Amino acid sequence: MSIEVGSKLQGKVTGITNFGAFVELPEGSTGLVHISEVADNYVKDINEHLKVGDEVLVKVINEKDGKIGLSIRKAKEQTQSQTHRPRQNKPNNNFRTKENFEQKMARFLKDSEDRLSSLKRNTESKRGGRGARRG
Structure with a gap:
């Protein structure tokens, strides 16, 4: 199973830094979940959400030069949107084009x-x- 952008995988947290968490993926590769991709709300301290050894569901959001960008937040969004009503893309008139x-x-x-x-x-x-x- 190759790692492709958009795929959801199960991984294990192997390290935590102040900017994110490293997650070991199947086949031994490692990706980074940036702190902004951990939860839907603001995350001040990543240690309140994750700890080393946690099993997490992640979505691959980018892959460049062997570096894999992951998101826990986007992996959760997809599973929740399947159980709840889908989002409607309404144009927001408060912002300029x-x-x-x-x-x-x-x-x-x-x-x-x-x-x-x-x-x-x-x-x-x-x-x-x-x-x-x-x-």
Whole structure:
């Protein structure tokens, strides 16, 4: 059985660090469950959730250059969504549409220049600096 992205496997916690837990997978390979992938809620101390020797169900979320990224949270989500109603992907109107980096940067620069010119205009007129009109 090869390790493929998206597959769920049973593993054993072999080590815990402040950023995650190492899990031994079948065939002797080891992957990392990042602290953000341990539980649905915020995890301040991973030792409250896992300890060395625990058997855990993990989902392979990435594999690059022999490094395997695992998720306990996503493995649980799939089993829960099978028993509960499936999630509905509703568009969230509170957020802007996806922008690429260049669009975000252009918007930021425009907003920044507008704010800066407004600030300069207001402060120079109050102190009588350059461009202030005297009547």
